[in-house]
Amino acid sequence: MAYDPQQRFLNLVPGGNGIIYTIQADGNLYWYRHINWTTGTPPSWANSGSGRLIGTSWHKFRFVLAAADGQIFAFMPNGDLLWYRYMLSDINTGAGSWHSASGSRIGTQWNFPRVIGGWNNVLYAEDGNGDLRWYKYTGTNGSFSWAENSGSKIGSQWQTYTQLFADPNGVIFGTRHGSALSWFRYLGTNGTFNWANGGVPVDTTILGPFERGLFSNGSGAVYKIKTNTANPPGPDNQLQWYRLLNSETVNTSGVQWASGSGAVVGSGFTRENSAALQGYPTSLSTRQGTSLGIHVSTTFPSYTSSTLRLAPTTGAPVVVTQPTTRTGQFQPLQSGYHSAGCGWSQSFSVSVGTGTSWPSGVYASQLKSPQGKEHNVMFVVRPSTPQRQIAVLVPTNTYNAYNFWGGHNQYTTGQAGAQRTVTMQRPQMGTSWDNFYTTATGIIDHLLYSDLQLFRWMSSKSVAYDCYADTDLHATGANWLRTPSQGGHYKALVLTTHPEYFSQTARDNVVAFQNNGGRIIYLGGNGIYERMQYTADGNAIIFRRPDGSRDVYADSGQSESQILGVSHYQPTYMSFAPYQVRDTTSNPFTAGTGLSVGDTFGSVSYDIAASGWEVDRRQGAVPGSVLIAEGLNTTGGAEMLYVPASDTKGWVFSVGSLSFTGSVPIDTAIQKLLLNVFTQAVA
Known part of the structure; x- marks a missing residue:
């Protein structure tokens, strides 16, 4: 069979x-x-x-x-x-x-x-x-x-x-x-x-x-x-x-x-549209100079695999290793795979290089059937040692929370009152679609596609960065996420489209970085919102408390606003609007954008408009904060906030919107503003 x-x-x-x-x-x-x-x-x-x-x-x-x-x-x-x-x-x-x-x-x-x-x-x-x-x-x-x-x-x-x-x-x-x-x-x-x-x-x-x-x-x-x-x-x-x-x-x-x-x-009507050709990596992140296993199950007699760097510049990915023909192997799922993982044996490995040919970033092992049907296995290549002054965190916990492969994730319908253990050793459908990396998906996106729009633009503007996955921040973040004052390398940490789920250790590492002068560039919405845990082997994520309720950080006195200045604002769910400028003199980022108070920007985004879907706003006083711009959503838009550095903390720039990164390749005012942010980040 x-x-x-x-x-x-x-x-x-x-x-x-x-x-x-x-x-x-x-x-x-x-x-x-x-x-x-x-x-x-x-x-x-x-x-x-x-x-x-x-x-x-x-x-x-x-x-x-x-x-x-x-x-x-x-x-x-x-x-x-x-x-x-x-x-x-x-x-x-x-x-x-x-x-x-x-x-x-x-x-x-x-x-x-x-x-x-x-x-x-x-x-x-x-x-x-x-x-x-x-x-x-x-x-x-x-x-x-x-x-x-x-x-x-x-x-x-x-x-x-x-x-x-x-x-x-x-x-x-x-x-x-x-x-x-x-x-x-x-x-x-x-x-x-x-x-x-x-x-x-x-x-x-x-x-x-x-x-x-x-x-x-x-x-x-x-x-x-x-x-x-x-x-x-x-x-x-x-x-x-x-x-x-x-x-x-x-x-x-x-x-x-x-x-x-x-x-x-x-x-008997089980369904998975990737079941003819699918795979996952042994780990979502691997270090330069190592080898990463790829686990594949296919019903095709053969397939090819190649390695792509997904965000070198705008346009098509770069082929890092040429296609290799491999013999197909069908592998059944092991019992309890939703939590325990698919259990497939390793099909081949990717030898990850170093230097300019393998810079830190987001990659994929691209699998293709003989007729060209695709499945892409995404992974992050982190640096062997910190090389840049900006670290970018890829929100792989969020990718997993919303991964609909197998029909179950953090949001499974009808599981009220239940804690969910969701494996990371399974195909990632939110990052694996046919033609995903060269063609827009036709669906609003808060996962990899939106992050790639940001990464490609950063690369096209020579904004150099090192890449890490959420698992890296948890496991070793105390070692690499360090400012020069701590004897480290990084001046800024970039949080992307939807960095929603953090372990307590990962959150603590961000706080320590910020308290030692680290700058936070928050380019998404609904960030650092919910606490999760990794299983002992690190291969699965435990979402929610034992009673099934969401373990929201704010409920334990650790609101995301303590780090980001803003916090999740629920009334504006699935609303979209441009931003309107509120300040151009008390922040270092709007210079040269051509924007004046009252002007609007971000009216067009791949995700409809720059302020929307899920947004963040100040829920109380944030001393010294500067409101640069505010979304015009009728129920309350995203607050683009600048919190200057203090004696104990580095500065923060927050856009407070899930749909912001979809405007980055489109809106010239946003592009200039972000260039100013990144310039200031390494100053």
Whole structure:
């Protein structure tokens, strides 16, 4: 068996009338049909629930969509779009045959981060900037033919939706961070801007955040993988059914979910879209001049691996080691892998060099299937000895907290009252997507992509820095995070987009650095907020107290404001706005920016605008602090704060916003301001 029952399917593709095409991790394509798809009860399936094998080698595709007449749209890693049609002869058994033109190429350059739809031959493609584009396939039998206005822009700022999927006749569903399922309906027929309800989403008040495996199968039938709420988690293998009875008229007739929605209608539907090719490093951080193990499981007979430096300058990563062909090895997950780790043996090692060819920074072992499907294994290369005057902390604890691989993380739905132990020895889906390092993801990001935008800009401006992971700050930070007055090397510490989770030891090391004159450059939001612990072997993170409550530092008298000047401000969640200047004379950073009091900046960001998502503000008096700028969010924006050095502490510069780094490559005022910050940091 070349798949793991814990992660059997890469994708579940709806085909209408209860038909579901499932792509197994080994590439086998199976036909299923949920007979009672309109009612959800009883859980009745064609062929007594056994899938019918109708194809092989389907794991080579990035993603697959389908129409209700057997047409299937399959997207290759190189951007080619292939057309297939399964001609069903018996809907009760799945018997049928493939159209003779199946496999025909009907499109090129389909390198979009996300494409949804397929229903009515309409595809909705979202580009890296969050713009939604309309396409309609008008060909027959695999011919290359598209509607005249295909490619027209029909929407913007769709990157706030972490999950998108479509139903027939223009219906689109989406979930945002921390929100329920939203409903849209596109009414246009030729790529014009024409939406029900003026394009304003309708909240369907069902399905919570961080659900997975969502898809719609016609006439409002919505399915998802049920999250196992045991602690430690069991397998997520049950399929749940919902149905929106008025799926095309929600905006005028209200939300009407069918009785019985939420019923479990099938089992064995475990899903992980990376299961054909995936891996993780032995450690998230390695020192220059050492060797790092990479652990890979794949159902492909072979793959290549190369090493990339991800943030040398703007643009494509630098290839540090050329691709090497390796024999594929499928490795099953060990028991209790959510906490204990995947348990895969080491597949190969990366010999990390020194000097200019291997500077400290963020790297990835890039894995590629024979057809070019990618999986990237990120790691940090720290310096053998401190070399620069600026240290950058990569928030790997946050990456792990939000890593949705395996369906469980710090925010697993339904585990109230439970402490969570989450392994770091597993694939990192928040840092591993196809084309992740050269193409924007089309989803707002508070993890690696946003950090890379900052790192690439710093490198392009010759702002030299050494890189460390959160684990380094905990294990050895007292040795390397030291100021010249302590006999150390670093004058400044940079905290990036979302440095939320710190061990007590790591926090203490930052405080000691600051108390000895170290400068803190805080370029994110919701930082140093929650205390976590590492397991004894250092391979997993324990989140929350034993009773399941969050171990927030402020609750123990250690507010993040004691270090950063600002603290987390919850009312502004998922709001976005520019900053407005409040001061240009009492800080050393706004000189030369061209900004005057009252001016705005940061109105454009990859993450919508520079002040937003999660923001920080002063929650009390901060003696000597200077408010440089303030976000114009209606509920209270981020405070860009300067706290000058005192006799006992180094100075602090805080932007107080999760979406700030997304503006760094775009906004010239922010670029000049940051150059001033970094110049002052090493003065």
